[in-house]
Amino acid sequence: MAEIEERVRRLACFSGDVAVEPLAGGLTNRNFLVHAKGEKFVVRIGDDHPVHLILRWHELAAAKAAHVAGIAPEIIHAEAGALVMRHVAGRTLTPQDVADPRRLPALIALLKRCHIEARHHFVGPVMAFWPFHVARHYARLIKEAKGEWMAEMPALLALADRLEAGLGPVSLVFGHNDLLAANIIDDGARLWLIDYDYAGLNSPLFDLANLASNNGFSDEAEREMLALYFGRTPDAATLRSYAAMRAASLLRETMWSMVSETHSTLDFDYRAYTLDYRARLDEAVAVFDGLN
Numbered sequence: 001m002a003e004i005e006e007r008v009r010r011l012a013c014f015s016g017d018v019a020v021e022p023l024a025g026g027l028t029n030r031n032f033l034v035h036a037k038g039e040k041f042v043v044r045i046g047d048d049h050p051v052h053l054i055l056r057w058h059e060l061a062a063a064k065a066a067h068v069a070g071i072a073p074e075i076i077h078a079e080a081g082a083l084v085m086r087h088v089a090g091r092t093l094t095p096q097d098v099a100d101p102r103r104l105p106a107l108i109a110l111l112k113r114c115h116i117e118a119r120h121h122f123v124g125p126v127m128a129f130w131p132f133h134v135a136r137h138y139a140r141l142i143k144e145a146k147g148e149w150m151a152e153m154p155a156l157l158a159l160a161d162r163l164e165a166g167l168g169p170v171s172l173v174f175g176h177n178d179l180l181a182a183n184i185i186d187d188g189a190r191l192w193l194i195d196y197d198y199a200g201l202n203s204p205l206f207d208l209a210n211l212a213s214n215n216g217f218s219d220e221a222e223r224e225m226l227a228l229y230f231g232r233t234p235d236a237a238t239l240r241s242y243a244a245m246r247a248a249s250l251l252r253e254t255m256w257s258m259v260s261e262t263h264s265t266l267d268f269d270y271r272a273y274t275l276d277y278r279a280r281l282d283e284a285v286a287v288f289d290g291l292n
Helices: 002-009 056-068 095-099 101-121 131-145 150-167 204-214 219-230 236-263 270-290
Strands: 018-023 030-036 039-045 075-079 082-086 173-175 184-186 191-193 200-202
Touching: 002 018, 002 030, 002 039, 056 075, 056 082, 056 101, 095 101, 095 204, 101 173, 101 191, 101 204, 101 219, 131 150, 131 236, 150 236, 150 270, 173 204, 200 204, 204 219, 204 236, 219 236, 236 270
Parallel strands: none
Antiparallel strands: 018 030, 030 039, 039 082, 075 082, 173 200, 184 191
């Protein structure tokens, strides 16, 4: 860690007295709070992560587009393996905060700005984030590792195919695709969306499902979320498509953790995370099946 902190101090955008503090969080990178020139900055240190299909050039382009759209901090410096942005003075949300129904209108407004406005400011090629492709990619890695979860892959791949077929017609938006509570900051006046590792073109249903499933929304809250986003009470077809994508979101998160169990070097209990999300996945699949 000391070596990484020294690298942060030596970044070309800093000079003079530079204080570096590690920040918690970040499962594909290291995060630091930096005090320099009387200001605060956040530095993300991380190289490309092919296991999780993360390319840092794309993360940078997405973060810049999100800043112009007014939902993300300004990027002040980027170089190979390092991204520096202005610090947002605010409180990182918890799942309980996100699930608070009073915050739902602001969250939906934030998502719409990401989905609709950010794509107009993206410069260069845009990647897609298709959860079914991601699931197939993870299945190949799990089979190659020949670990504990290898025997699960035929059933999970069959589930991916079934959910993809059940999704129906798709419209594309610019999705964030990683709506954990820790990626949303409340500064007291507005919400900010950070961490664009997985950003890319996707169905809006993925972000909506991701928001609900990661943060423990009730059935009522999910219906209200869909009504706010689409401007109408969700019909049966929308609910079926949403249920398919909700299960797909949980499938992707489950397999992400299965892969991380054997490929990550970070000190994190991936095993417990896998079991938690696998249980959530089973519940979501039962809901999807009940609508068909």
